[in-house]
Amino acid sequence: MRCTVLGAGSWGTALASLLAGKGYTVTSWDKDHAVLDDIARNHRNERYLPGAPLPATLHANPDAAKALEGAELVVLAVPSHAIRPVIIEAKRHIHAGTPVVCVAKGIELDTLMTMSEVLEDVLPVPLHPYVAVLSGPSFAKEVAKGLPTAVTVAARWERIAKQVQDAFHTKMFRPYTSGDVVGVEIGGCVKNVVAIAAGISDGFGFGANSLAALITRGLAEISRLAVRKGANPLTLSGLAGLGDLVLTCSSDLSRNRTVGRGLAQGKSADEIQRELGQVAEGVRNAKSARDLARRLGVEMPITESVYRVLYENVSPREALTQLMMRETKPEI
Known part of the structure; x- marks a missing residue:
């Protein structure tokens, strides 16, 4: 071939x-x-x-x-x-x-x-x-x-x-x-945004509780967007959903997680990517995923918070406070 x-x-x-x-x-x-x-x-x-x-x-x-x-x-x-x-x-x-x-x-x-x-x-x-x-x-x-x-x-x-x-x-x-093409694609795209949030959490030393919460709630909002686009929700529990999300949020090899750690240290996204020497897709996708979610009327608070840090000069700590102090609600 x-x-x-x-x-x-x-x-x-x-x-x-x-x-x-x-x-x-x-x-x-x-x-x-x-x-x-x-x-x-x-x-x-x-x-x-x-x-x-x-x-x-x-x-x-x-x-x-x-x-x-x-x-x-x-x-x-x-x-x-x-x-x-x-x-x-x-x-x-x-x-x-x-x-x-x-x-x-x-x-x-x-x-x-x-x-x-x-x-x-x-x-x-x-x-x-x-x-x-x-x-x-x-x-x-x-x-x-x-x-x-x-x-x-x-x-x-x-x-x-x-x-x-x-x-x-x-x-x-x-x-x-x-x-399920769209389910695989949305899972692969938005997990990079959640990984930036995981990197911020790790950069602040927030520990395993925070990481587990981000992965779980991140998967929930990825699934909401994917399903609104016509995906099978089971796809997001598979390799292209949960599997990719866990890997990208937890490994030191993750460029997007590295971006998050740098943001927690006060660096800019441009500065971090220059140091990486490679593209971290989550930086662009924080904007495109957020815009798509708003167009489709899908609530994605983690993605929204990462967007604000990257594009509205909100400090990572302030974004965290805003995320944690949202109105309480049932999990499902």
Whole structure:
């Protein structure tokens, strides 16, 4: 199988390495030519996956048309805000019947579309049934090391979900299939916002009680938004919901949790992301998820609080007080 991975950041590189390790012909593309050169010449990506050797069969090409030539599987692994411009450029080179798998987690700021909705907005109608999303508790560094990982692949056509599942399945990477595209996407997107709140809590030293409350109440508001968008609520108790939320809220590898810890220390989001050197999707998604929730009339107090800290200069401690002093109510 010929595969093209658009985006050579940490996650794109880890997935490209996984596919190449299965013996597929894999080509990475990215706008950062230095990263592609490192992959092609040194079989490394020291910018995003330092210390991780890559298969010699993983190729790189800065020309999108050439990178996509003959592709039988296309993986979109650029940040969520770059999905639209990248797929606009790529669509001319994607053949009919080719699965297009989006692994970016986000809601587009201007349109409030999920990533699959953005793809369907850009791609020709015959390609819409071939759109799939891959999400779940999966840090790139651990996947690159070959540590056991389980994720969810969602597509509207069961045949496409199964095809993508088979493409990625290895003895250490286990995808499950789902037909609930929107549930998988909302779970993957909004958990990043809750993880920022978890990082703030951790930065203040609030302990395990606070983390457990944030994860539980965060899952409740993620589920409300997803269900309002038409999701199956059971999806949010699975890998792309609770699984991804627990991972992102509790691990030091989480960029979004790191953002929260930095906010608790008085740093700005821009300063923290410069230090990270990578995108923390929760910063943008705090705004887009909050705006989508308001459009749909869904109450999301944790997301609203993170938004206020990031975009309205509310201090993290003040946001916490406002969150805790809301009117009391039944849990369910």
